[in-house]
Amino acid sequence: MLAGIVKTVDPFVPLPTYDRGNRLLDALDSVERDAIVSHVFVIELASGAVTHEYGVDDTWVYFPMDCVLSVVATLEDGQGCEVGTIGNEGASGIPIALGARVLRTTICQVAGRSGRIAIGAFGELFERFSLFRAIVFASEDARSFFVEQLVVCNTIHTIEKRCARWLLSLADRKESDTYELTHEYLSFMLGVRRPSVTLAERRLRELGAITYRYGIIRIVDRALLESLACECYRTAAENFRRSIDASRENHDTLVRPYPLRSSRNET
Numbered sequence: 677m678l679a680g681i682v683k684t685v686d687p688f689v690p691l692p693t694y695d696r697g698n699r700l701l702d703a704l705d706s707v708e709r710d711a712i713v714s715h716v717f718v719i720e721l722a723s724g725a726v727t728h729e730y731g732v733d734d735t736w737v738y739f740p741m742d743c744v745l746s747v748v749a750t751l752e753d754g755q756g757c758e759v760g761t762i763g764n765e766g767a768s769g770i771p772i773a774l775g776a777r778v779l780r781t782t783i784c785q786v787a788g789r790s791g792r793i794a795i796g797a798f799g800e801l802f803e804r805f806s807l808f809r810a811i812v813f814a815s816e817d818a819r820s821f822f823v824e825q826l827v828v829c830n831t832i833h834t835i836e837k838r839c840a841r842w843l844l845s846l847a848d849r850k851e852s853d854t855y856e857l858t859h860e861y862l863s864f865m866l867g868v869r870r871p872s873v874t875l876a877e878r879r880l881r882e883l884g885a886i887t888y889r890y891g892i893i894r895i896v897d898r899a900l901l902e903s904l905a906c907e908c909y910r911t912a913a914e915n916f917r918r919s920i921d922a923s924r925e926n927h928d929t930l931v932r933p934y935p936l937r938s939s940r941n942e943t
């Protein structure tokens with residue numbers, strides 16, 4: 677299923693300074709934001725670009741702005757599928773920046789811009805800024821919650837409902853109701869065969885929720901599409917918003933100071 681989707685490319689082209697686009701960075705207060713954004717490099721990611729590769733040391737934490745990244749699990753025989761999606765609500769590479777190994781390959785599925793911070797700088801900013809730290813924790817918690825939600829979703833909800841959920845979440849990440857999308861990617865994303873995806877997409881189109889021409893999805897009736905999506909769309913969106921709000925409101929009292937590197941070895 678993975679074959680033909682992953683491409684080895686190096687499309688990194690420097691772009692202007694970060695302004696806005698990633699919801700984690702944009703949730704910071706002005707003091708932390710100014711300090712952290714000065715370390716953000718904005719790049720353009722092409723579809724197929726590998727941002728983290730299993731077993732390979734990496735040096736960046738990515739903050740998608742309008743691109744969408746896929747975390748891919750691969751089996752011994754080379755087959756694989758997406759097990760996580762990261763858009764402008766999250767970041768990719770945080771555990772790696774905090775000392776973990778690269779356990780999964782992450783690739784760009786929907787081209788667009790992303791900010792990125794060098795791992796060394798990320799560690800220093802993470803130690804120094806409590807709201808940044810709280811938001812990063814909240815983001816990872818929300819992502820973990822969503823992965824758990826997907827287990828239920830993939831087990832119980834129909835392909836049509838899952839398809840509607842994913843089209844909505846992709847629109848939110850792109851901040852646009854019109855975007856490019858292939859059946860191949862949708863099939864890969866949902867972990868189902870293409871004929872099933874084609875049927876689901878056709879059904880959503882016949883009901884009047886979307887149009888689909890020449891590889892371009894257009895959501896023409898968002899309220900209808902939301903009513904056709906499973907509850908997981910709303911559940912995940914609300915949980916993310918609550919997590920970020922709570923981290924902003926409570927970070928001074930709920931998040932203890934992170935031990936500085938210089939004190940970690942003290943006994």
Ligand SMILES: [Zn+2]
Nearest residue numbers: 829833906908
């Ligand atoms: Zn669901």
